[in-house]
Amino acid sequence: xxxxxxDAVIVVTGGAKGVGAAIVELCSSEGAIPVIVDRDExxxxxIQQKLRGRNHRSEAVTMDLTDHCAxxxxxxxxxxKLGRIDALINNAGVNDGVGLENGTxxxxxASLQLNLAHCYAMAKTALPFLIASKGAIVNIGxxxxxxxxxxxxxxxASKGAILGLTTAWADELAKYxxxxxxxxxxxxxxxxxxxxxxxxxxxxxxxxxxxxxxxLGHRFTSPAEIASAVLLLLSPSNKMSGQEVYVNVxxxxxxxxxxxxxxxxxxxxx
Numbered sequence: 001x002x003x004x005x006x007d008a009v010i011v012v013t014g015g016a017k018g019v020g021a022a023i024v025e026l027c028s029s030e031g032a033i034p035v036i037v038d039r040d041e042x043x044x045x046x047i048q049q050k051l052r053g054r055n056h057r058s059e060a061v062t063m064d065l066t067d068h069c070a071x072x073x074x075x076x077x078x079x080x081k082l083g084r085i086d087a088l089i090n091n092a093g094v095n096d097g098v099g100l101e102n103g104t105x106x107x108x109x110a111s112l113q114l115n116l117a118h119c120y121a122m123a124k125t126a127l128p129f130l131i132a133s134k135g136a137i138v139n140i141g142x143x144x145x146x147x148x149x150x151x152x153x154x155x156x157a158s159k160g161a162i163l164g165l166t167t168a169w170a171d172e173l174a175k176y177x178x179x180x181x182x183x184x185x186x187x188x189x190x191x192x193x194x195x196x197x198x199x200x201x202x203x204x205x206x207x208x209x210x211x212x213x214x215x216l217g218h219r220f221t222s223p224a225e226i227a228s229a230v231l232l233l234l235s236p237s238n239k240m241s242g243q244e245v246y247v248n249v250x251x252x253x254x255x256x257x258x259x260x261x262x263x264x265x266x267x268x269x270x
Contacts, residue, residue: 006031014092016043018190022223065118085129111154170242
């Protein structure tokens with residue numbers, strides 16, 4: 001499929017693994033130039049080698065996104081080297097394990113820094129280049145912002161804030177013809193999710209219970225399917241902005257760690 005992204009410079013935070021890596025690979029297959037921003041140097045090297053094996057171009061910046069001075073420098077250097085920035089994908093995030101009972105204000109604040117603040121920092125620095133290209137921003141949200149999950153409050157608060165940022169940015173940046181949308185995944189079988197499943201006494205049974213209650217197809221969503229939704233939003237032919245795009249999550253569920261994996265359907269999300 002030709003989405004009109006050939007030679008587009010697309011910056012992907014957390015782009016070395018999981019959903020971010022799937023986005024990077026699909027961008028590359030569409031002829032775009034993905035820029036991988038990630039702190040995991042080994043993972044960055046691995047995905048770049050994979051893309052080079054396909055004769056696909058990519059760039060990478062290995063950095064800690066909580067260092068906003070480094071963020072500013074990295075975005076500026078990307079634009080200087082490649083001449084433009086056409087899109088920003090705010091994907092990086094970590095499910096934090098911070099609860100109200102077992103957490104602290106310090107851990108909660110640190111989670112906001114890790115999962116939310118870099119989205120603003122990246123967008124702020126990239127903005128002049130996105131204005132020049134009439135580009136796009138796609139934020140990656142999470143179903144926990146809609147349903148809750150328990151024990152991951154900084155992450156849930158950050159993802160909820162990302163919904164608000166998406167709407168606000170879409171309104172603020174419409175005059176520049178910059179489109180801003182958010183993709184909201186549910187149960188995506190990433191390496192991080194697999195690690196979580198493996199903590200159950202019977203991981204196979206936990207997986208079976210979860211997938212049996214997923215409305216569409218009774219299966220996990222793949223990172224590639226999330227990537228497909230992201231690229232459709234990046235395409236210049238798409239004029240959507242300020243939208244929440246749910247992938248296999250029109251009726252949502254939440255996981256109760258105390259009662260095992262249980263899906264509760266939330267009405268009104270068709």
